[in-house]
Amino acid sequence: MADAFIYDHVRTPRGRGRADGSLHEVGSAELASQVLSSLQERSNLDTALLDDVIFGCAQPVGEQGGNVARTAVLMANYAESVAGQQVHRFCASALEAVNNAAAQIMTGQSNAAIGGGVESMSRTFIGADTGAWSADPAVAYANYFLPQGIGADLIATLGGFTRTDVDAYAVESQRRAQHAWAQGYFKNSIVPVRDVLGKVILDHDEFIRPGTTLETLGNLKPSFIAMAEAGFGAVALQKYPEIEAINHVHTGGNSSGIVDGSAGVLLGNKEFGTAIGRKPRARVKAFASIGSEPTIMLTAPAEVTAKLLKRSGMKLSDIDLFEVNEAFAAVVLRFLRLTGVSHDRVNVNGGGIAMGHPLGASGAMILGTVLDELERRDLNTALITLCAGNGLGTATIIERV
Numbered sequence: 439m440a441d442a443f444i445y446d447h448v449r450t451p452r453g454r455g456r457a458d459g460s461l462h463e464v465g466s467a468e469l470a471s472q473v474l475s476s477l478q479e480r481s482n483l484d485t486a487l488l489d490d491v492i493f494g495c496a497q498p499v500g501e502q503g504g505n506v507a508r509t510a511v512l513m514a515n516y517a518e519s520v521a522g523q524q525v526h527r528f529c530a531s532a533l534e535a536v537n538n539a540a541a542q543i544m545t546g547q548s549n550a551a552i553g554g555g556v557e558s559m560s561r562t563f564i565g566a567d568t569g570a571w572s573a574d575p576a577v578a579y580a581n582y583f584l585p586q587g588i589g590a591d592l593i594a595t596l597g598g599f600t601r602t603d604v605d606a607y608a609v610e611s612q613r614r615a616q617h618a619w620a621q622g623y624f625k626n627s628i629v630p631v632r633d634v635l636g637k638v639i640l641d642h643d644e645f646i647r648p649g650t651t652l653e654t655l656g657n658l659k660p661s662f663i664a665m666a667e668a669g670f671g672a673v674a675l676q677k678y679p680e681i682e683a684i685n686h687v688h689t690g691g692n693s694s695g696i697v698d699g700s701a702g703v704l705l706g707n708k709e710f711g712t713a714i715g716r717k718p719r720a721r722v723k724a725f726a727s728i729g730s731e732p733t734i735m736l737t738a739p740a741e742v743t744a745k746l747l748k749r750s751g752m753k754l755s756d757i758d759l760f761e762v763n764e765a766f767a768a769v770v771l772r773f774l775r776l777t778g779v780s781h782d783r784v785n786v787n788g789g790g791i792a793m794g795h796p797l798g799a800s801g802a803m804i805l806g807t808v809l810d811e812l813e814r815r816d817l818n819t820a821l822i823t824l825c826a827g828n829g830l831g832t833a834t835i836i837e838r839v
Contacts, residue, residue, distance in 0.1 A: 440707045442540035443718030444836065447806035448476045448629045449701035452643045452794040455559030460640040461631055461698040462560040466495070466502040469631065469700040470510035470556040476629035477552060477704050478514065481714050486517035489548035492538050493702075494531025494555035496797035496827075497567045498524055506556060526567075526798075527727070528827035529765060531555050532701060533801025533834055539705050540722040550706030555799035558698045564797075571732075571828050582677040582733040584670050586827070587662035587688055589734035590766035592674055594687045597772055601687040604767035605655040608692035608791045610781075611764060612650040615788025619646065623787055623814065627806055645695040645794040660686035661693065677733045692767040697794030701802035718839050720809055723819075724750040725834040730825070736769050738831020739823045740776040746821070746833045754779055757835070758817035761804040763824035764789035773823075786811060800824065805834065812838055 450469055453461030461469065470493055478485055493507035508522025527534040532555025539553035570577045577583075584592075594604060618624060619642065630641035663686050666674070671684055711718055726746040730738035739762050747753060760783055762770050770789075774781055787807055790800060801824055808820040823833035 439544050440546055442543040442705050442722045443708065443711060443839065444703060444705055444720045444722065444809065445711060445716050445718055446477060446480055446704040447702065447802070447809065448473055448480070448627055449803045449806055450631050450699045451628055451640045452645055452697040452699040452796060453640050454644055455696035455698050457560060459560050459698060460644055463633065464631060465561065466556050466558040467506050467509040467513055469558065469698065470506060471513035472629060472631060473554060473700045473702040474510055474514035474516060474552065477702050481704070481716055483714055485520055487710060487713055488520045488550050488552065490521045490523060490539065490542060490551040492523045492525060492535040492551060492553050494525050494527065494535040494798045494801065496526065496528050496531050496557055497562045497564065498526055499566045500562055502558065502562050527830060527832060529763065529797050530801055530824040530826040530830060530832035531798040533805065533822060533824055533832050534727070536703050536802055536805060537725040537832070537834055540725065543705055543707050550710040552702050552704055554700065554702030554802040556700035557796040557798040559696045559796060560698050582673050584674055584733055585662065585665050586735060587693065588665055588670050588674055588684065589736050590688045590693070590768050591662055591684050591686050592678065592734050593736060593768040593772050595681055595685040596678070597768065597775065599687065599768050599771050603771060604687050604692040605652055607767040607771060608655060609650055609652055611785065611788045611791040612647060614786060615646050615792035616648055618787035619643070623810065627810055643793040645697050646792050655689065655691040658689035658691045661689050662686055688766050688768065692791060694765050694790035695794030697796050699796035699799050699803065701799045701806060703802050703805060720836045720838045723835040723837050727830065727832045730829045730831055732829030735827055735829040736765060736825045737772065738825045738829070739769065739773045742831040742833040743777065743821060743823055746835060750835060757819050757821045758783070759786060759808050759811060759820045760784040761808045761820065761822045763795065763800055763804060764791040765795060765825055767791060769825055801832070805836065809836060
């Protein structure tokens with residue numbers, strides 16, 4: 439097996455996923471192509487050396503459909519010979535794309551590839567890619583389908599996480615993200631997004647809310663009560679009859695932000711690095727995916743971590759830093775409880791609650807974030823994991839070289 443080395447990574451800033459967000463005017467293919475252009479420019483890359491560009495997208499319909507990766511390749515003026523592939527594992531799509539690129543290289547089927555993802559949540563709404571798992575009554579009934587927000591509240595109810603617990607986690611995510619931006623931790627990995635005239639329209643994560651406190655979060659109303667009252671609460675209690683009632687603790691302040699963004703990771707074998715004159719920053723050591731309980735659908739991070747560590751012959755203590763996607767505060771709290779990992783090793787620069795979660799791009803974004811942090815702290819190994827829709831989870835271990 440060849441090594442799959444990481445040579446570079448970039449991401450766009452995250453723009454608010456609304457019509458008045460800074461990135462709303464930029465289509466998904468354009469966001470992705472600007473990431474690809476940046477990767478090319480940073481390494482003065484002869485793109486003909488690349489075999490494939492693999493991009494994740496969690497709502498691959500409309501302008502995000504039709505293999506947005508290949509569209510972005512052509513828009514970025516890459517060599518015509520570079521293939522493009524779009525993958526879909528809901529919120530884990532971008533990490534799956536990186537893993538697929540690494541797998542091609544490790545098996546010798548490719549010399550180099552880019553893995554990443556894109557999501558414009560202001561232009562393609564959540565649920566646009568509705569499938570049978572949620573829309574077909576026969577399928578939804580058999581799987582006790584619930585919206586993810588109610589699943590998050592179920593995690594809190596089953597685990598005894600209070601409103602104060604989830605709000606306190608969210609406050610810390612905001613504090614860490616603000617500190618990271620103030621210290622310039624992200625500056626070398628951000629590609630500012632430009633409009634059609636070349637003017638920079640966003641160069642920072644605009645979702646962060648400085649000054650967030652327990653008091654300000656405490657004023658927010660729970661977000662998913664109406665969904666529960668519409669009938670999903672009854673479904674949840676049928677699946678989990680041991681619960682008398684759902685404790686609705688998640689709000690817009692302790693859940694991941696709806697944002698637009700894109701990210702890419704440049705991978706290749708040793709010969710590719712020699713050809714472009716760059717030393718590798720890290721290598722992809724191992725990766726795994728898992729299915730989890732599909733009603734809550736958010737419980738996979740701890741379990742897929744255990745699977746990956748066992749497969750790799752590693753222990754939790756072998757991992758220096760963890761990135762656990764902040765889909766909802768209770769997701770990370772459950773991971774911390776089940777693994778026993780200290781919070782000071784997890785999401786050390788904040789996460790999706792503070793900066794936002796562009797569904798199909800987040801996996802590549804948080805992999806890049808933790809790689810930068812490994813280098814800043816002179817540490818060696820990191821594990822990245824995300825829960826995903828329909829009861830899925832993916833995890834990847836990277837190590838510096």
